[in-house]
Amino acid sequence: MTKSSIIRSVALGALLATGAIAAPANAQDSVYFANNAYRTGPFSGSGIPIGDGMRDYISMINERDGGVNGVKIVYEECETGYDTKKSIECYEQAKSKNTIVYSPWSTGATLAAIPRAHIDKIPILSMAYGLSASADGTNFPWVFIPPFTYWDGASLMVKHMAAELGGMDKLKGKKLGLIHLDAPFGKEPIPVLENLAKKYGFELKIYPVAAADMQNQGSLWLSIRRDRPDYLYNQGWGAMNPTAVKEAIKNNFPIGKLVGVWWAGGDDDARAGGPEAKGYKSLNLNAAGQNFPAIQDILKHVVEKGKSTTPKDKVGENLYNRGVYNSMLVVEAIRNAQKLTGKKVITAEDMRRGLESLNITEARLKEIGMEGFATPTSISCTDHSGHSKAYVAEWDGTKWTKPGEWLEPLKDEVRPLIEANAKDYVDKAGNWPKRTESCEKSS
Amino acid sequence: MFYREAGQYKTNYAADMAVFPLRQDRIGIAVILAIAFIGIPLLGNDFFIASVMIPFLVFSLAAIGLNILTGYTGLISLGTAAFMGVGAYSCYKLTTFFPGVNIIVLILVSGLFSAAIGVLFGLPSLRIKGFYLAVATLAAQFFLQWAFVRIPWLFNYNASGAIEVPQRTLFGLPITGASATPETRYFVCLGLVVVLTWFASNIVHGKLGRSWMAVRDMDIAAELMGIKLLNAKLTAFAVSSYFAGVAGAMMIFLWYGGGEANDVFTIRLSFTILFMVIIGGLGSLIGSFFGAAFLSALPTALKFGLPALGVPIGGAAAEHVTFMLVGALIIIFLIVEPHGLARLWQIGKQKLRTWPFPY
Numbered sequence: 001m002t003k004s005s006i007i008r009s010v011a012l013g014a015l016l017a018t019g020a021i022a023a024p025a026n027a028q029d030s031v032y033f034a035n036n037a038y039r040t041g042p043f044s045g046s047g048i049p050i051g052d053g054m055r056d057y058i059s060m061i062n063e064r065d066g067g068v069n070g071v072k073i074v075y076e077e078c079e080t081g082y083d084t085k086k087s088i089e090c091y092e093q094a095k096s097k098n099t100i101v102y103s104p105w106s107t108g109a110t111l112a113a114i115p116r117a118h119i120d121k122i123p124i125l126s127m128a129y130g131l132s133a134s135a136d137g138t139n140f141p142w143v144f145i146p147p148f149t150y151w152d153g154a155s156l157m158v159k160h161m162a163a164e165l166g167g168m169d170k171l172k173g174k175k176l177g178l179i180h181l182d183a184p185f186g187k188e189p190i191p192v193l194e195n196l197a198k199k200y201g202f203e204l205k206i207y208p209v210a211a212a213d214m215q216n217q218g219s220l221w222l223s224i225r226r227d228r229p230d231y232l233y234n235q236g237w238g239a240m241n242p243t244a245v246k247e248a249i250k251n252n253f254p255i256g257k258l259v260g261v262w263w264a265g266g267d268d269d270a271r272a273g274g275p276e277a278k279g280y281k282s283l284n285l286n287a288a289g290q291n292f293p294a295i296q297d298i299l300k301h302v303v304e305k306g307k308s309t310t311p312k313d314k315v316g317e318n319l320y321n322r323g324v325y326n327s328m329l330v331v332e333a334i335r336n337a338q339k340l341t342g343k344k345v346i347t348a349e350d351m352r353r354g355l356e357s358l359n360i361t362e363a364r365l366k367e368i369g370m371e372g373f374a375t376p377t378s379i380s381c382t383d384h385s386g387h388s389k390a391y392v393a394e395w396d397g398t399k400w401t402k403p404g405e406w407l408e409p410l411k412d413e414v415r416p417l418i419e420a421n422a423k424d425y426v427d428k429a430g431n432w433p434k435r436t437e438s439c440e441k442s443s
Numbered sequence: 444m445f446y447r448e449a450g451q452y453k454t455n456y457a458a459d460m461a462v463f464p465l466r467q468d469r470i471g472i473a474v475i476l477a478i479a480f481i482g483i484p485l486l487g488n489d490f491f492i493a494s495v496m497i498p499f500l501v502f503s504l505a506a507i508g509l510n511i512l513t514g515y516t517g518l519i520s521l522g523t524a525a526f527m528g529v530g531a532y533s534c535y536k537l538t539t540f541f542p543g544v545n546i547i548v549l550i551l552v553s554g555l556f557s558a559a560i561g562v563l564f565g566l567p568s569l570r571i572k573g574f575y576l577a578v579a580t581l582a583a584q585f586f587l588q589w590a591f592v593r594i595p596w597l598f599n600y601n602a603s604g605a606i607e608v609p610q611r612t613l614f615g616l617p618i619t620g621a622s623a624t625p626e627t628r629y630f631v632c633l634g635l636v637v638v639l640t641w642f643a644s645n646i647v648h649g650k651l652g653r654s655w656m657a658v659r660d661m662d663i664a665a666e667l668m669g670i671k672l673l674n675a676k677l678t679a680f681a682v683s684s685y686f687a688g689v690a691g692a693m694m695i696f697l698w699y700g701g702g703e704a705n706d707v708f709t710i711r712l713s714f715t716i717l718f719m720v721i722i723g724g725l726g727s728l729i730g731s732f733f734g735a736a737f738l739s740a741l742p743t744a745l746k747f748g749l750p751a752l753g754v755p756i757g758g759a760a761a762e763h764v765t766f767m768l769v770g771a772l773i774i775i776f777l778i779v780e781p782h783g784l785a786r787l788w789q790i791g792k793q794k795l796r797t798w799p800f801p802y
Contacts, residue, residue, distance in 0.1 A: 039759035079762040089494040096490045111605045112702035115621035182592050184604035184703050421602050430609040
């Protein structure tokens with residue numbers, strides 16, 4: 001660990017501690033929000049920018065507006081190191097402190113928390129990760145997975161491929177390779193891709209990467225060279241992504257045909273490939289960069305006032321902005337819950353109602369200074385994901401850009417699979433609590 | 444003054460060979476059990492029971508398992524996590540096949556599968572020793588972990604590859620699944636750990652345990668004395684894996700409550716349990732509990748306890764401090780007392796016997 005990161009983490013600790021000590025003083029008009037973070041361990045490279053973005057947006061809302069309608073958000077991070085065991089501890093901690101929403105930040109942590117959350121009545125916000133089937137709100141009233149699921153992502157990859165080739169009918173006879181982390185997270189897109197391959201007549205090649213071999217993909221790329229897939233979809237996380245980019249360059253795979261899932265779109269993932277990584281693509285749900293009023297406000301009210309540990313030049317990186325996006329969803333859901341219940345200080349159950357009728361329109365995005373930052377998303381009682389649009393981001397050598405338009409996932413393909421899977425999950429669990437929560441009209 | 448055997452006469456062979464020869468020790472055990480069965484459920488809050496006590500019990504059992512192999516028989520294994528995984532996955536498959544059978548029975552039976560796999564991977568121990576055996580058990584770790592991801596039958600073809608723990612009841616009270624309270628899960632864990640520890644204590648103090656220790660101290664001498672190495676080593680693997688398997692099933696069913704199981708049983712977990720055994724004390728059952736408490740409960744206590752006491756520390760900083768503190772403590776313990784916490788405990792008791800007038 002470098003010296004600066006020690007100082008940073010100590011400073012962070014102090015910052016968090018002051019937050020925790022200050023909490024009881026204004027307990028009347030505050031809500032508590034626990035977020036899992038991983039600033040340690042092998043995934044910290046991705047975890048730090050995300051955690052920074054989440055924290056800074058909440059601080060900005062507290063600093064600029066004095067909280068949401070005057071209610072401060074007491075934000076606390078619980079360090080997980082991307083370890084399921086520690087995530088479970090963090091869940092218990094969040095529960096005992098009455099968090100209004102649980103933010104697991106790992107698929108493993110989400111899977112472990114889903115059954116408990118339905119008993120403890122704590123909403124889970126797993127933003128574009130976690131259990132794809134949980135988009136079925138009828139069976140999973142307490143889990144929210146906006147703006148889309150991994151299965152939507154897989155369908156978007158096929159759509160992107162078709163768009164570049166010139167139409168869905170051109171997919172026939174093409175080869176799509178999937179590089180994936182050999183873990184539940186990585187295997188998520190396989191069923192959707194298999195269905196689509198059958199339907200559109202393209203061939204699917206699967207290249208699993210064991211977690212222990214994340215940085216050692218040499219033999220895998222030999223098979224890729226042999227198979228010559230037309231496109232590669234990378235469902236990777238952590239150290240696996242920069243390695244895949246480097247290997248693609250080394251093996252002369254056309255870098256523009258390598259598309260990562262949104263978690264493979266870190267600035268450092270692409271930067272690892274050097275200048276030749278220019279053209280690397282990744283699905284994305286948020287825009288990168290600082291040119292948004294909301295990000296400017298973070299700079300003005302938080303970073304420049306020394307109230308954050310984020311270096312100024314890291315603000316606006318892709319994963320940082322994704323953290324901002326996640327916090328924005330939390331803040332908007334709190335606002336919505338306040339409106340629905342008429343209460344100022346909301347509870348976890350109110351938060352669930354707020355999330356379930358969350359409707360972020362284009363106009364709302366403009367109001368909160370995020371025009372063009374993300375696309376409108378709306379959640380309903382049955383659809384807890386929204387299956388919103390994503391775009392294919394491109395690395396221009398120094399930053400992520402948005403060359404194309406927002407694409408809609410193939411919802412017709414994904415939705416039946418989600419419902420079938422949700423039913424299967426509920427059947428196997430046995431005694432799964434039936435949904436008793438009433439349905440809110442979308443606001 | 445209080446801890447002295449004066450006046451306690453041993454009048455028969457059984458009393459002479461008792462595991463706890465002193466009356467004070469027997470009282471002590473009774474007090475500990477009373478605290479565990481009555482005090483903690485009454486006084487502890489949900490967080491303490493679910494995040495400190497249940498993990499501690501699960502790790503204690505796993506550490507006892509490894510201690511039987513490494514501490515009592517002298518065979519180093521780096522595959523404990525994989526054997527735990529076998530227990531967890533077989534328990535999951537058993538609940539699918541026999542949904543009517545009580546889950547506690549299934550948890551105990553799943554250890555048998557783990558024992559069988561353990562014997563299979565223990566076969567090389569007849570020819571190889573020391574570091575070479577450690578490498579051979581590494582093969583078990585990697586192969587089994589691979590199998591957990593790659594054989595979809597093991598997780599019932601679940602799309603996300605996760606184990607989902609169904610709700611099971613005992614006397615109408617849910618003991619697994621999300622609606623089981625931490626207290627009930629704690630009682631089940633505690634019951635299993637107490638019974639199995641008693642079982643382990645009887646084995647290691649009996650003929651089998653003595654043959655293991657003979658093999659550990661010098662296998663050639665043991666062989667000359669008529670101990671069959673094949674039997675001794677393979678029973679050690681079987682019993683050790685049984686304990687690991689039960690611990691693994693408990694881990695997923697009573698502690699985690701489902702999730703990405705293949706993510707849990709990694710080499711890191713194997714090492715953690717090996718460290719528990721080394722720090723707790725090789726060849727000591729109480730040492731297994733000390734080691735588990737030190738490496739599982741202490742980090743949690745530091746991470747959540749310090750902020751609760753008002754020490755200004757949080758998030759990642761607490762994690763870094765825990766790393767440093769636990770690391771330093773490990774080194775200190777290994778320098779000051781290489782035989783582990785169990786030896787420290789023994790020295791303490793010895794000192795107490797002569798207190799306050801040491802001679």
